[in-house]
Amino acid sequence: MDPVTRLGVVGCGLMGSGIAEVAARHGIDVRVAEATPDAVEAGRRRLTASLDEGVRRGKLGEEQRDQALARLSFSHDLSDLADRQFVIEAVAENRDIKTDVLRALDKVVEDPAAILATNTSSIPIVDLAVATERPAQLIGMHFFNPVPVQQLVEVIPALTTSQETVQRTRDVVQRLGKQAIQAADRSGFVVNALLVPYLLSAVRMVESGSARPDDIDRGMELGCAHPMGPLRLLDLIGLDTAQAVAESMYEEFKEPLYAPPALLRRMVAAGHLGRKSGRGFYTYDG
Numbered sequence: 001m002d003p004v005t006r007l008g009v010v011g012c013g014l015m016g017s018g019i020a021e022v023a024a025r026h027g028i029d030v031r032v033a034e035a036t037p038d039a040v041e042a043g044r045r046r047l048t049a050s051l052d053e054g055v056r057r058g059k060l061g062e063e064q065r066d067q068a069l070a071r072l073s074f075s076h077d078l079s080d081l082a083d084r085q086f087v088i089e090a091v092a093e094n095r096d097i098k099t100d101v102l103r104a105l106d107k108v109v110e111d112p113a114a115i116l117a118t119n120t121s122s123i124p125i126v127d128l129a130v131a132t133e134r135p136a137q138l139i140g141m142h143f144f145n146p147v148p149v150q151q152l153v154e155v156i157p158a159l160t161t162s163q164e165t166v167q168r169t170r171d172v173v174q175r176l177g178k179q180a181i182q183a184a185d186r187s188g189f190v191v192n193a194l195l196v197p198y199l200l201s202a203v204r205m206v207e208s209g210s211a212r213p214d215d216i217d218r219g220m221e222l223g224c225a226h227p228m229g230p231l232r233l234l235d236l237i238g239l240d241t242a243q244a245v246a247e248s249m250y251e252e253f254k255e256p257l258y259a260p261p262a263l264l265r266r267m268v269a270a271g272h273l274g275r276k277s278g279r280g281f282y283t284y285d286g
C-alpha cells in the first residue's frame, strides 16, 4: 500500500495543532479542518506560534519552518478532507461531538481504504468505530501534550480494527518521528490509567487544605524530578479535558479514584480551564 502522503487533522486546538505541526515538519501534506473560520484562524495562530518557538529553541531552521507552513492548508469545511488517505480526529473530549465528526468524515473521505484515527484520551474506541461504516479502519492514536515535544503515541485497536490498519498506523507514527506502544481498548489506555488517579489525588490534596498547589508541584518537581508537578500539568492539559477524561474512566470502572473531585468540577464551571483560559491552579499572561 502507498505510504501516507495526504493527512487530514480535524480540530486545531492544543492537540490538533501539535499533530498537524509535527506531520508538516516531517514532510507530509496536511489539511486541517476546524468548525468555524474563527477557529481556523485561532488554530493557525497557535500552530505558527509553536513553529516559531521551535525555531527560537533551535529545533528547526527558518527555512524548515517555512517549508512546514507551505505543506499546511486549513478549512472550515470538512468536505475539504475528501482526498485524504489518513485522518486524525482531535476535537473536544466529548462522545457526541466525536461521533458526529467521525460519522461525517466517514461519508466525506472518498478512498474506502482510508483510515480514521481518533486522539481520544478515554472514550472507548469501539463505540466510535461502530458509529462509522468502516469499523475495521478506525483506530485510537493517542498523542501526548505538547505534541512537538513528547515522543509517545499510544496505538489502540478496537475489537473491530484490522491488523492492516494497526500496521499502517504504526508506520505513520514512525514517519512522524514518534514511538508507539500498543494498548488495549480500555478507558485511559496505559498512560492515563496511571496518570489520572495521581493528578486527581493532587486536586484532592488542595481541596482538603493539606498543601498549597505550589508546594505540591515543587514536591514532585524537586523530590521526584518530574518536569512539572501535577497541578501545573493539569493546567497544561486543560481542566475541562481532564474532567472529561476522568468522567469516562469513572463511567467505565466505577472506581472512586477516577471520579472528578468537586473542586475540579467547580473550576471548570467557573471557566478556570488552565493555561488555555489564562487561569487554572495558576494564572497566565496572554
Ligand SMILES: CC(=O)CC(=O)SCCNC(=O)CCNC(=O)[C@H](O)C(C)(C)COP(=O)(O)OP(=O)(O)OC[C@H]1O[C@@H](n2cnc3c(N)ncnc32)[C@H](O)[C@@H]1OP(=O)(O)O
Pocket (backbone or CB within 6 Å): 050, 051, 053, 054, 057, 059, 121, 143, 144, 145, 146, 148, 149, 150, 192, 195, 227, 228, 233, 237
Ligand atoms: C491528557 C492526555 O490524554 C495525555 C497527556 O498528554 S498527559 C500530559 C503529558 N505531558 C507531560 O507530562 C508534560 C510534562 N512537562 C514537560 O515535559 C515540560 O515541562 C514541557 C515540555 C511541557 C515544557 O518544557 P519547558 O518548560 O519549555 O522546558 P524545557 O526543558 O525548556 O523544554 C523541554 C524540551 O522541549 C523543547 N521544546 C519546547 N517547546 C518546543 C516547541 N514548541 N517546539 C519544539 N521543541 C520544543 C525544548 O527545546 C526542550 O528540548 P531539549 O530537552 O532537547 O532541550
Ligand SMILES: NC(=O)C1=CN([C@@H]2O[C@H](COP(=O)(O)OP(=O)(O)OC[C@H]3O[C@@H](n4cnc5c(N)ncnc54)[C@H](OP(=O)(O)O)[C@@H]3O)[C@@H](O)[C@H]2O)C=CC1
Pocket (backbone or CB within 6 Å): 010, 011, 012, 013, 014, 015, 016, 033, 034, 035, 036, 039, 090, 091, 092, 093, 094, 097, 101, 119, 120, 121, 122, 142, 143, 144, 145, 236, 237, 238, 241, 245
Ligand atoms: N489536552 C491534552 O493534554 C490532551 C488531549 N487529548 C485529546 O485530544 C482531543 C482534543 O483535546 P485538546 O486539543 O486538548 O482540546 P481543545 O479544546 O484545545 O481543542 C479541541 C478543538 O476541537 C475543535 N472542535 C470542536 N468541535 C469541532 C467540530 N465539530 N469540528 C472541528 N473542530 C471542532 C474546537 O474548536 P472550538 O474551540 O471552536 O470549539 C477546538 O479547537 C481530546 O479528545 C483530548 O482528550 C489527548 C492527549 C492529551
